[in-house]
Amino acid sequence: MTLPTITDIRAYFMGGASSSSGGQGGGDYHDQGSGHWIDDHIATPMSKYPQYEQSRQSFGINVLGTLVVEVEASDGTIGFAISTAGLIGCFIAEHHLSRFLIGRRVDDIKLIHDQMTNATHFYSGGGGVVINTISCIDLALWDLFGKVVQQPVYSLLGGAVRDEIQFYATGSRPDLAREMGFIGGKIPTHYGPHDGDAGIRAEVERVKRFRGLVGPDFWLMFDCWMSQDVNYAVKLAHAVAPFGVKWLEESFPAAQYESYAALKRQMPPGMMVTSGEHTGNLVAFRTLSETGIDVLQPDVGWCGGLTSLVEIAAIAKSKGQLVVPHGSSVYSHHAVITFVNTPFSEFLMTSPGADEIRPQFDPLLVNEPVPVDGRISKAELTKPGFGVDLNRACPLERPFVH
Numbered sequence: 279m280t281l282p283t284i285t286d287i288r289a290y291f292m293g294g295a296s297s298s299s300g301g302q303g304g305g306d307y308h309d310q311g312s313g314h315w316i317d318d319h320i321a322t323p324m325s326k327y328p329q330y331e332q333s334r335q336s337f338g339i340n341v342l343g344t345l346v347v348e349v350e351a352s353d354g355t356i357g358f359a360i361s362t363a364g365l366i367g368c369f370i371a372e373h374h375l376s377r378f379l380i381g382r383r384v385d386d387i388k389l390i391h392d393q394m395t396n397a398t399h400f401y402s403g404g405g406g407v408v409i410n411t412i413s414c415i416d417l418a419l420w421d422l423f424g425k426v427v428q429q430p431v432y433s434l435l436g437g438a439v440r441d442e443i444q445f446y447a448t449g450s451r452p453d454l455a456r457e458m459g460f461i462g463g464k465i466p467t468h469y470g471p472h473d474g475d476a477g478i479r480a481e482v483e484r485v486k487r488f489r490g491l492v493g494p495d496f497w498l499m500f501d502c503w504m505s506q507d508v509n510y511a512v513k514l515a516h517a518v519a520p521f522g523v524k525w526l527e528e529s530f531p532a533a534q535y536e537s538y539a540a541l542k543r544q545m546p547p548g549m550m551v552t553s554g555e556h557t558g559n560l561v562a563f564r565t566l567s568e569t570g571i572d573v574l575q576p577d578v579g580w581c582g583g584l585t586s587l588v589e590i591a592a593i594a595k596s597k598g599q600l601v602v603p604h605g606s607s608v609y610s611h612h613a614v615i616t617f618v619n620t621p622f623s624e625f626l627m628t629s630p631g632a633d634e635i636r637p638q639f640d641p642l643l644v645n646e647p648v649p650v651d652g653r654i655s656k657a658e659l660t661k662p663g664f665g666v667d668l669n670r671a672c673p674l675e676r677p678f679v680h
């Protein structure tokens with residue numbers, strides 16, 4: 279078959295704290311209404327300032343909002359994807375990166391990715407909102423390619439290595455996650471170094487209570503969202519070890535490599551160190567891998583897209599490390615089902631009380647699959663591209679036109 283060429287790219291914005299219609303969820307899953315578990319006293323690098331301790335929205339975690347990128351081919355096929363880059367991402371996609379897509383064949387994904395990456399070094403800093411935007415465009419290109427050739431993205435990557443993906447759940451209720459069939463539950467830490475030993479004792483009480491509710495074999499993990507120092511993380515790890523905590527996640531900011539290496543050296547036997555959701559380029563992932571941590575956790579919407587995620591998975595594979603992406607729904611599912619070093623994956627609970635299954639990017643995707651009994655089967659991923667449609671009932675704005 280003769281493949282069509284790319285004729286247009288359109289970037290849309292939704293929600294975000296800078297929008298009059300904030301609190302939309304979608305690609306920016308932190309942008310939720312009040313009373314949601316994901317904004318309830320989660321320890322962060324800002325927690326040491328009392329006015330920002332209770333709510334991550336108070337320091338602006340939801341300021342960006344959702345970016346939606348659509349790419350259209352000469353045969354009329356449209357691919358799309360979502361990420362977290364908001365108005366800034368719209369500007370970058372329309373006014374800068376559109377030039378690398380128009381006129382290219384729909385299978386020129388790696389060439390376009392390389393040009394987008396190299397053309398933005400001067401202001402990307404190797405990560406952040408620029409790479410979020412590149413990720414979104416890259417995912418939209420994979421979606422378009424899959425829809426043109428009528429194949430699911432996982433087939434384009436070489437095919438599935440397992441028949442189903444099993445998930446752990448991230449949220450505030452591991453006890454309910456167990457009842458829903460998940461293999462584990464990851465909870466955010468609520469305290470940090472500014473809380474001292476009292477904070478560690480409080481975390482011990484939390485995990486002790488959950489261990490009592492979920493029994494001995496269900497996985498429990500802590501997500502520390504860059505909030506700790508090495509001494510606090512080591513003390514916490516040893517304090518919660520008797521309750522079978524499986525890993526400490528993202529104790530430090532992404533580039534604090536020496537801290538990760540130091541934590542890994544001092545962990546209790548059997549407890550893992552994980553990180554990577556805020557790491558934004560391949561060199562940084564290689565350096566993170568070399569610290570010896572156990573699991574790399576790239577976010578496919580923030581790490582450079584699917585094209586980069588495949589390369590990051592190869593780095594991990596070469597060192598015997600796991601790659602378990604930061605939960606990104608279909609954009610992760612189609613990748614991880616092809617990775618031999620991803621034996622399980624993450625599902626982010628976006629219901630306010632983490633008490634029911636809600637699609638992660640609700641309300642933006644139509645036909646977004648969710649785990650049933652903690653699993654999604656390969657048979658649910660057979661539709662072309664990423665297998666989802668854009669919900670055009672959402673309040674999408676196109677603020678810039680290339």
Ligand SMILES: [Mg+2]
Binds near residue numbers: 528555604
């Ligand atoms: Mg995390």
